[in-house]
Amino acid sequence: MRKKEPRIATPKLPLFIYDFATTGQGIATLNSELIINQQSYSELVGVKVLLWNALPGEVVSKFQIVTQKPHFIEGIAIEFEKQSESRVAPQDKQFLSTSPWQILNDQAELSAKSNILVSLFNHLSKTRPIDEELIQNIPIHQSPKNYFYRNKMEYSLYYNHEIERIQLAVHYRGSHRKMPITSSSLEIPAIFTRANQIVDELNRTKQEARSFQSLLLRANQSGEVSGGLLENGKPHPVFPNLTDTLLGNTYSYSPGGFFQINLPVYEAALLQIKAFFEDSTSVLDLYAGVGTIGLSVARDKALTLVEVNKSAYEELTANSTRVIHTTNNQLIHPILAKSEEVLDQISADASVILDPPRAGCDQKLIQKLCEVQPQKIAYLSCNPVTQVRDLSSLLQYYNIQSIQGFNFFPHTPHIESLVLLTRK
Structure with missing residues (x-):
């Protein structure tokens, strides 16, 4: 199959990057016709251009188009007339695929996320x-480590015909094409070491890269690694669980399941929630996962934890049982259900933990919270855009006590936002 020709765009007037989008690209407005692969397009004047590898204050003279829609173009900046003083050299050649803000210095990154x-x-x-x-x-709590912090990675495999070997790989941004990698500053080093050992074994036994969907590995804070190869067309294997400690409490979790990626800064968020709930006697943890929030901040209270994923619920139950045995608190109850299906669990004298997926909370749940009005709500979000949408309804009945950001994913645009609410 012939490779698709890249679409290289040159605006007649260079693009001025005036801000970051909430999704992390630099934003510009196209103020002149655009030359794409030597063909002119004047009808695109006025559209927004969202560019990776572009920082506010920079002037871009050429970029590669990744996606083109009627009202915006997404691409990657290639050539500049002016670059920002905040720009630094990236650590990894694959940074655009894995951590596109490696080009931004640490202080500028924190300022951008706060903004x-x-x-x-x-x-x-x-x-x-x-x-x-x-x-x-709005403060942004910094990660203790800006590199080598991720405790989970899923690699693609790539057969390099030039050297006749399988290599670890990631996908080029906006493409199905794979980029082989030989180093990475993103994950805990034990993960990358183990990944290369597995690839060496594949090469030794002359396996085919196309037989495998990916290579999934996870490490705990002690450097123990679990996970392995996921084969195409076969059920995913069950890998040994790992254990980690949060606020002095031990949790068991599956390498392939949901568990926070950057534990030290996650603990900083947990401490904020724990202090906020200090005088609460009853807590409802919605979207509970394996229980790391509720069981860390409210293990001494009447605690109900709700999780819909069956495998996560099994781990939640095991973690809850361990806490019950340790504390003799018989008022801890995990429930297997969607959060919006247990609305009767919401009471006015309780405090509520919200930690939904990127789509935010189900609107039936938001409506019920507005109706019942629990005493306190701690809303931890991996997507501040949907968090703000949900808060628009909640703030009819609640006051914000605190807004804080947490840099769970350094050198990426992702922001974890914690909002603490008290009933009016």
Whole structure:
């Protein structure tokens, strides 16, 4: 199959990057016709251009188009007339695929993430009352490590015909094409070491890369690694569980299941929630996963934990049983259900933990929270855009006590946002 020719775009007037999008690209407006592979397009004037490898204040003279829609173009900046003083050299050649903000210095990254949250909450404050002081300078809790922090990686496999070997790989951004990698600053080093050992064994036994979907590996904070190869067309194997400690409490979890990627900064968020719930007697943990929030911050309270994923629920049950045996607290109850299916568990005298997926909370759940009005809500979100959407309803009945960001994923645009709410 012939490779698709890249679409290289040159605007007649260079693009000025005026801000970051909430998704992490630099934003510009096309103010002139655009030459794409030597063909001119004047009808594109006025569309937004979202560019990876572009920082606010930079001027871009050439970029590669990744996606083109009627009202915006997404691409990768290639040539510049001016670059930002905040730009630094990336650690990895594959940075655009794995951690595209490696080009941004650490302080500028924290400022950019704070500014994204400030912009979102300023917009919300136009329709809902929020204390201005809470919005003016939203803090971002830094990760203790900016490199080698990820405890989970899923690699592709690539057969390099030039050297006749299988290699670890990632996908080029916006493409099915694979890029072989020989080094990485993203994951805990024990993961990369183990991945290369597995690839060496595949080469020794002359396996075919196309036989495998991916290579999934996870490491705990002690450097123990679990996981392995996922074969195409076969059920995924069950890998040995790992254990980790959060706030002095031990949790068991599957390498392929949901567990936080960056535990040290996750603990910082848990400490904030624990202090907020100090005077609560009853806590409802929705979207509980394996129980790391509820069992860390409310193990001494009447605690109900709700999780819909069956494998995560099994681990949640095991972790809950361990806590019950340790604390003799018989008021801890895990439930297998969707959060929006257990609305009767929400009570006015309880405090609620929300940690939904990127899509945010189900609107039936938000409506029930507005109706019953529990005392406190701690809303931890991996997507501040949907968090702000949900808060628009909740703030009719709640006041924001705190807005904080957490840098769970350094050198990426991802922001974890924690909002603490008290009933009016």
